[in-house]
Amino acid sequence: MTYTLKNTLLFALVFTLIIVSGFFQGWNNALFILNMGIISAIMALGVNLQWGFAGLFNVGVMGFVALGGLAAVLVGMPATPGAFSAGGPGVLLALVLGAGTVVAAVFTYRRMAPGRNRSLAITAILIFGFFVFRGFLDPNVELIEAVNPAATGYLGGLNPGTPDTYRDNGLIMLIAWPVGGLFAAAAAWLIGKAALGLRSDYLAIATLGIAEIIIAVLKNEDWLTRGVKNVVGVPRPVPYELDLQNSAAFVERAASLGFDPVEGSTLWVKLLYAVLFAAVLGIIFWLSQRALNSPWGRMLRAIRDNEVAAEAMGKDVTARHLQVFILGSAVCGIAGAMMTTLDGQLTPGTYQPLRFTFLVWVMVIVGGSGSNLGAILGGFLIWFLWVQVEPIGLFLMDIITSGMAEDSWLRAHLIDSAAQMRLMTMGLIMILVLRFSPRGLIPEK
Numbered sequence: 001m002t003y004t005l006k007n008t009l010l011f012a013l014v015f016t017l018i019i020v021s022g023f024f025q026g027w028n029n030a031l032f033i034l035n036m037g038i039i040s041a042i043m044a045l046g047v048n049l050q051w052g053f054a055g056l057f058n059v060g061v062m063g064f065v066a067l068g069g070l071a072a073v074l075v076g077m078p079a080t081p082g083a084f085s086a087g088g089p090g091v092l093l094a095l096v097l098g099a100g101t102v103v104a105a106v107f108t109y110r111r112m113a114p115g116r117n118r119s120l121a122i123t124a125i126l127i128f129g130f131f132v133f134r135g136f137l138d139p140n141v142e143l144i145e146a147v148n149p150a151a152t153g154y155l156g157g158l159n160p161g162t163p164d165t166y167r168d169n170g171l172i173m174l175i176a177w178p179v180g181g182l183f184a185a186a187a188a189w190l191i192g193k194a195a196l197g198l199r200s201d202y203l204a205i206a207t208l209g210i211a212e213i214i215i216a217v218l219k220n221e222d223w224l225t226r227g228v229k230n231v232v233g234v235p236r237p238v239p240y241e242l243d244l245q246n247s248a249a250f251v252e253r254a255a256s257l258g259f260d261p262v263e264g265s266t267l268w269v270k271l272l273y274a275v276l277f278a279a280v281l282g283i284i285f286w287l288s289q290r291a292l293n294s295p296w297g298r299m300l301r302a303i304r305d306n307e308v309a310a311e312a313m314g315k316d317v318t319a320r321h322l323q324v325f326i327l328g329s330a331v332c333g334i335a336g337a338m339m340t341t342l343d344g345q346l347t348p349g350t351y352q353p354l355r356f357t358f359l360v361w362v363m364v365i366v367g368g369s370g371s372n373l374g375a376i377l378g379g380f381l382i383w384f385l386w387v388q389v390e391p392i393g394l395f396l397m398d399i400i401t402s403g404m405a406e407d408s409w410l411r412a413h414l415i416d417s418a419a420q421m422r423l424m425t426m427g428l429i430m431i432l433v434l435r436f437s438p439r440g441l442i443p444e445k
Helices: 003-025 027-054 061-076 083-111 116-145 166-195 200-220 241-245 248-256 261-292 295-305 307-312 317-343 353-367 372-400 409-436
Strands: none
Touching: 003 027, 003 372, 027 061, 027 261, 027 295, 027 317, 027 353, 027 372, 061 166, 061 200, 061 317, 061 353, 083 116, 166 200, 166 317, 200 353, 241 248, 241 261, 248 261, 261 295, 261 317, 261 372, 295 307, 295 317, 307 317, 353 372, 353 409, 372 409
């Protein structure tokens, strides 16, 4: 079997599974799996850039995804009336003072000779700067959060519409997606400058810790993201179902295809999302392939395989690592902005680094580390299984326990355990793939 034929059959199998789920569970569910599969494939491409191309072990994927979600809010939502005038200038001044404190500490570190005096000076600058920063930030944050806290209580975003009309500017979300990539890239630059000189296991610990910090900020800084109260009503670049249902032309077209207006509108909206998401996936895949087959991509793989030899040949290993770390994180940020757009809300509590970072890594490993096609295949396949294993497990448990008494403890235990089949299935898939295809389903050439 040729390489191309094998890949085609694998993708055909995955999309056949999605289509079959549409027949048995409804097309709304199938299109939801397709859309989230595309977003998962984009995340997997970002991680594959870092790990597959350069061997960087980034366990902070969800932190960059969360920054993409933040960008969707800051770009897509309207400004909260009265919030900026209440405390916005004070918050901006506090942020400038905080950045100035860091700059002053770095300047002192570089200018003063090593020793006790330098340590004392840096400590004094950081302590003094911290109290000044909090002194300006805290009272202004309280003023912002006091503005209609039941509905807003945060600064809002840059959408030019009012709170009543901002949804009409849904195409602005197409700008929010690359902005999410820029947010994640900026954070990756800061992290990379500090952590990329570390050994791989320390880099993993550092990225995980920083991801937790990012998510903790989103959960607790209500003036920025409403915290755990969530931001709802994020605009969308596609029509709203209610608007379609009120359109006589759409109702007539849906009826001609055999759909009622409600089902037809939801399917049409999800189909439009799929087209937009597929276009983004196609662009990122094309760029990733160009990078992989370029001299830059070959240099990265040489660094991945033997850093010492590459450095001996004159390659700047740390600089190349920083480049690919920024690019991979930016891709994850774009995916995060797309996911928040699809959900229509930002819910910081759902960003669980260990759980979902693990899932993205399974996608990359199962699909094929170092292979862009493998990352896409893994994104679709693992997301499909993640969604479908639990209902399939419950169905199987119902069949297995059909002959048991209704009050049987064993029956109740087996049915309750069906929800845990997700993690068991992911582990089983990884074991089977690593045993029979250790380089993944579509291995790197």
